[in-house]
Amino acid sequence: MQLVRGLQNLRPQHRGCVATIGNFDGVHRGHRAILARLRERAAELGLPSCVVIFEPQPREFFDPHTAPARLLRLRDKLDLLRAEGVDRVLCLAFNQRLRSLSAAEFVNQVLVDGLGVRHLEVGDDFRFGCDRLGDFAFLQQSGAEHGFTVEAAHTVEIEGLRVSSTKVRKALAHADFELAERLLGRPFTIRGTVLHGQKLARQLGTPTANVQLKRRRVPLTGVYLVSANIDGVNWPGVANIGVRPTVQGDGNAHLEVHLLDFAGDLYGRRLTVAFHHKLRDEQRFASLEALKSAINADVAAARAHWQGQLQTKSLK
Incomplete structure (x- = not known):
């Protein structure tokens, strides 16, 4: 082309x-x-x-x-x-x-x-x-x-619904990823290069890939169950997309992805992140310790979800 x-x-x-x-x-x-x-x-x-x-x-x-x-x-x-x-x-x-x-x-x-x-x-x-x-x-x-x-x-x-970009945005705003996928004809994904960040998540015990967004606004905000494609393999994980209100930031939206049980260097790699389910809204915590507890709970919820998915597949 x-x-x-x-x-x-x-x-x-x-x-x-x-x-x-x-x-x-x-x-x-x-x-x-x-x-x-x-x-x-x-x-x-x-x-x-x-x-x-x-x-x-x-x-x-x-x-x-x-x-x-x-x-x-x-x-x-x-x-x-x-x-x-x-x-x-x-x-x-x-x-x-x-x-x-x-x-x-x-x-x-x-x-x-x-x-x-x-x-x-x-x-x-x-x-x-x-x-x-x-x-x-x-x-x-x-x-x-x-x-x-x-x-x-x-x-x-x-299903009687006119397909449009506006409808896709509304589906994403309501975390209706099944509807978004039907409208798009594929899962909703965000692609970007992994950049060096503040490395705060690593200090809190849950290292994340800081995925470059390069956009003024994003159609999602909150904490989500995601999967990231790396060399043809889908890795389950959990992601936060938003302005990180608990830590002093630049006011721009950031996408931070924690991949379960992944060990390796992702800096400079281009990831395709697919969104599957919303866990919660982004929120401001009173302390880094409270933020750490919330992140640990998010990771536990993600791990339970993906383990449940594996068990379901093994029974089919």
Whole structure:
């Protein structure tokens, strides 16, 4: 899969494609249905498929403090788009210049002059351009003028529930990981590199891997039962994700994972952490001794849970 960053890096060989536009946060089952249709239309027309995304996401540009927490970092989103067979991703910097483009200017500069789009797949509620004045009807009219077709992506529903990134976030906020998995089509995970931290957990007797988040906000907060994939092996564990209110920190969210019975150096390794069950909310403790007791209780609960899972599997 080819990544093109910005209109300025488009070349003549990039013209002529089947495209779709969106944030694709989560690359959930609704997104995957759009991508499947994109592949079909690209194959029919003998053209490459292209996904147009924005960085930052538009709501993060307009109000970064209230924008929804991301389900995926850009790197992970690109990995999932690659796995879905996308040929090319055009990543546009969402800045004041792009935000100021009218709907007509966006069509002309991005779709026509930039990509030479032959067919476009978008949701029928898609809005774009300055003040979001462009809509599906405008795209159809523009397509008729410039020689490209436009098709509305069908809504995907599961058990009567429309699949969306918002629904996934709500499921995660309620610690409904089964629903989140059904909406995503895979377990919810966070990937990141293990960094050196304060090593306070090690002093408290439960060493943790400090997983780099690289995001302003996270869709989860609290203490969870997790598993981490290391070299193809899933290690059970317990994780805290939050601002660590008991110790003086930087105010940013951190993900700290304790893997049961794991011995080894994880610094610099990239972990994929899957979330399975919420144990409790993050809370501030009156002392480090009280924090240590709570951590020990969390680890004991995690160990009991995972041992129960092993016993259940052995009985099947």
